[in-house]
Amino acid sequence: MADTVIYGTAGNDTIAATASGTSNGSLVLTVAGTIGENQLPMFNVLINGVIVRSSIVATADYFGNETQQVYVALPAGPINSVQVDYTNDPQDDDYRLDRNLIIHKATLNGTDLPVTSAIYTRDGYTGPHNAENGATIDGQSDMNWGGELTWTGSLVTTAVAGPGGATLIDTGLGMDTVTFSGARASYNVGHTATGFSATPTSGGTTTYFGSVERLDFSDKMLAIDMDGNAGVAAKLLITLLGQEFLEDESLAGLFIGYLDQGLSAEALAGGILDNAQWQSFAGGSSNAAYVTEMYTNLAGGPPSNADFNYLVGLLDSGAITKAGMTLIAMEHEAVDIRMTGVMSTGLEYLEA
Secondary structure: OOOEEEEOOOOOOEEEOOOOOEOOOEEEEEEEEOOEOOEOOEEEEEEOOEEEEEEEEOOOEHHHOOOEEEEEEOOOOOOOEEEEEEOOOOOOOOOOOOOOEEEEEEEEOOEEOOHHHOEEEOOOOOOOOOHHHOOEEEOOOEEOOOEEEEEEOHHHHOOOOOOOOOEEEEOOOOOOEEEOOOOHHHEEEEEEOOEEEEEEOOOOOOEEEEOOOEEEOOOOEEEOOOOOHHHHHHHHHHHHOOHHHHHOHHHHHHHHHHHHOOOOHHHHHHHHHHOHHHHHHHOOOOHHHHHHHHHHHHHOOOOOHHHHHHHHHHHHHOOOOHHHHHHHHHOOHHHHHHOHHHHHHOEEEOOO
16 A cells, blocks of 8 residues: 555644555655745645646755655555645845755655656746756756756655555645544654654554644654654753753743734743743842843753852843843753653643
């Protein structure tokens, strides 16, 4: 049985993990992009010269080392060619306007399609770069001139759908949720460089997620958008309360809920710091109490006199607010270290 591919829409989707989809096989692309003129790269996927999925947006930030899984359902019948058509490159030499699509990897029915085995046709090519190669060159990951990356030949025609049997859910843009009938403990949730997946502990079909933010189990939620609101919530928990509070599912749900409603990280941090419960937890509302609590959460102990005086001095002088300092602290490597666990498991929470 070939892989089953399920698509979402451009909006906020809720899809059952058991939903039906197309089962003729799959093309899996690992992509990223760079923004230009405030727009993200957009591309179509063609099989045998026919568009089978259009206007896909590469939301993963290449410079942030992010990647995005894109799943494409294959049509019935033999596959003779696979093509990625990058449609909105500005084709401008000004690096401030440049927008690129990066194809890290392509897999057809489980068979790796090396990018270097494709042909890259650069639409609108005028010759300022790699002029000796012309408009058509050997395949490369960086589609820096728009155009088409095309695979043909025996590598494509022999990539027949095998036993497979996995479910690939690609929801695209929006805040998207996949629902499961069982409890969280009934599924093994895994994470690799290509994204999250869930497999019943009793055995069965593995479900892979592309551009999915939340998993809804019968007893709790799991946020897997660790490069989005879930990651921000986790960093705030660590910075203002301590790593152990990552296990507070109610508090995690409260933070995620506010962020999902559109509250900024700085505004949420400010609200937490103004809360009487947090001030009681930290030993007061003063700048000194804040610095001591925040520093201890990150360093495992109170600040030295020099660090304490420097940080409190910044706050006392008005050079920065406590919320602003929290945003900076959230990006410290000490927070990244404490994030290691949830980056691979997601952040469990209860909806507020």
